Amino acid sequence: MTPELVTDVYPGRTMPRQRSEASAWAADEAVTRLFAAHYRPLVRLATLLLHEPGLAEEIVQDAYVALHSRWWRLRDADKALAYLRVTVVNRSRSAIRHRRVVQAHLAAARPAPDAPSAEAGALDQLRHDDMITALRALPPRQREAIVLRYYADLSEAQTADMMGVSRGAVKSHTARGIAALRNSLDGL
Template identity: 65%
Template sequence: MLAEPAQDAAREWSADEAVTALFSAHYRGLVRLAVLLLHDEQAAEDVVQDAYVGLHRRWWRLRDADKALGYLRTSVVNGARSALRHRGVADRYVAARRQVDEQTVASAETGALALLRHREVLEAVRRLPARQREAIVLRYYAELSEAEIADAMGVSKGSVKSHAARGMAALRLGLEQAP
């Protein structure tokens, strides 16, 4: 995964080289994944950067360099969960809650049905329980296999299937009931 075909397969990567190569190839995709889970671009970038820092710190412990991307995905999903938990706690104890979500407000000027439908779908995804949302995003956005999703979420493949099926059913129902 890290080495180019022309390079020696037995070459050992330093943490700096490996993280630089992974960053160049996967940073944007991991940020998009985190944005879908967190609904906050700045928090998503922080989670992804923390994942890269963690990988760099623990590079020497990684037995198989080909699993580094999986490690990063798992770190991003876990970091997003942690950020959501923190956000929930803060919301319960902070008097002034922020209720502005500019991404879900449909602009009257645009009038584009495609944009409105896209926002309806994103809003429906946001309303899903966390595990269902994670399974749907990892499957249909990140296009991961059930095994990769199970690794990233820390659950069995059967749980991935269950969360994805329930999430899709809830999305269908929510979108059918939308005005």
């Protein structure tokens, strides 16, 4: 049986449209020899990349199957081992990426072990709401000084520049605001 030849996308190169029996036998023999000589080193390579021997064996076996099915497309049969190595490394990378995605989804699905209870979250929200209410009750300059210093995390000098006052005024507004907040929140 002679395969029909067609010109590939590469000029001057022809490829069989379907494999002949002779090329199938050549692929079988070549892949068998490569398997016998290089299976274990390729599994070791994949195991070192994946830290999972079972998956490493599966990836190497899949690489040999891929090589066999694409044997007729190899330009240089001497590069078959290089093809196998690249295939094993690429498939290992894909498995690692897949593992990371799965772990990320599993981690997102389960609550953190020391996550606060729903009641603690509700109490925190109430405390936050109380703080916002107390902060809104402050005079504008005190509120501005506290927000810039502690929420925006600016230094005294930066806060003074932003407010257009001296550093002493920032210290004074901040101290008075904190005292007012403390009095307001202690009553709750």
